[in-house]
């Protein structure tokens with residue numbers, strides 16, 4: 436039964452994946468819920484992120500496959516030269532976006548969520564303001580508030596965007612044209628995915644990375660094998676330790692490249708287009724967090740593991756935050772999990788999140804995925820807790836299914852504790868790595884041990900046997916080290 440002192444039990448600010456899951460779960464649990472959205476329903480993932488980028492990757496991946504004469508000849512197949520229509524590929528992405536956005540909006544309406552269109556803000560404790568699209572300003576009294584305002588592309592100083600020749604992923608997902616030569620600034624997962632799309636569709640790519648190696652956020656062993664195929668094996672000129680210090684839009688686009696350390700001008704490039712993929716920043720502007728005294732940390736809203744917003748390390752009553760705006764593993768499924776979990780806590784069912792078991796994937800061809808600790812962090816943990824770190828590698832070239840597909844380039848690295856056998860993490864590069872990681876993520880979530888996992892039978896012939904081999908090797912190593920000590 437809703438409290439008459441309040442207009443709503445819950446107001447969610449932002450209808451991205453985080454806000455959507457929170458609002459839906461709360462309404463289905465009987466709360467009176469409103470969600471405020473200033474742009475398109477569905478947020479980044481549906482409109483400018485996961486959904487359109489994966490549609491482009493699916494289409495361009497097929498072009499790549501059909502154009503790979505050598506690969507096809509391995510099966511004795513000789514296809515006609517591949518033709519594609521850029522506009523139809525773009526339409527595929529746009530139609531999918533419209534479809535998913537529509538479904539998501541209807542789902543919320545069916546669950547009984549009130550959808551408010553406008554810019555939301557905090558107006559002190561248990562109050563939310565909204566500047567509606569028609570200019571009307573309203574204030575609601577509300578029992579609990581969830582901030583789910585997400586993130587926007589980060590454009591470093593010195594880079595000017597015009598949305599046409601110099602743009603971010605927000606515009607790239609529209610695939611409005613195909614530049615002959617495009618520079619991609621940043622070699623994180625967004626830069627890599629778009630490099631995959633552009634090279635498949637015949638564009639030449641220059642990849643600029645400011646850190647001292649390309650793919651700096653990935654496991655070094657995975658980077659070594661993946662970059663050989665995804666970067667060196669394609670029409671990509673990758674440069675690391677180089678800063679794109681100035682970019683002017685136009686025809687051509689002018690780029691100044693400087694040395695990261697000395698800031699000395701190294702080179703000037705003239706390209707047809709630039710995609711700026713240098714990370715994302717939290718969307719907190721105009722949220723009026725000052726009205727409750729909350730200070731952001733590097734722009735992110737500080738939370739604890741139950742999604743309560745923190746002020747000087749202490750939870751602010753009735754205020755929660757989820758998704759990219761909190762800066763934790765900025766992925767759609769993290770946002771959704773946080774959203775559901777915040778509502779569970781609001782409902783008085785205490786739950787906290789386990790970030791260690793949340794997997795991440797890059798949908799290049801082939802894919803890259805990971806879960807749990809990096810090798811560096813696992814080593815630090817081993818040192819701190821005084822255990823030996825186990826590392827095993829399982830190769831796709833020993834997997835029958837990968838060999839049958841003539842796609843045996845791939846590696847899985849498994850990290851585990853040599854004292855208890857607990858799985859600490861995994862890093863995979865290879866065919867369907869994004870699907871394969873889920874099995875390890877479940878094991879990490881249940882804190883399972885390699886000895887138990889090694890006994891689980893996997894279907895033959897499937898790629899999942901790459902994981903089975905890793906578990907078996909780890910179990911063997913563990914038993915050997917236990918008998919030695």
Ligand SMILES: Cc1cc2nc3c(=O)[nH]c(=O)nc-3n(C[C@H](O)[C@H](O)[C@H](O)COP(=O)(O)OP(=O)(O)OC[C@H]3O[C@@H](n4cnc5c(N)ncnc54)[C@H](O)[C@@H]3O)c2cc1C
Nearest residue numbers: 449451452453473478479480484485555585758759766767
């Ligand atoms: C190109 C690209 C590809 C990606 N691919 C993947 C992928 O494959 N898998 C994956 O897991 N993740 C992917 N992501 C990341 C994923 O999109 C984000 O992690 C996810 O969208 C975060 O969800 P969120 O709900 O926190 O925020 P968002 O999706 O950013 O939604 C926040 C919403 O809040 C609204 N808003 C902001 N301020 C206000 C306000 N004051 N009032 C009202 N509304 C407001 C915004 O308009 C927005 O709609 C990708 C991102 C990009 C850019």
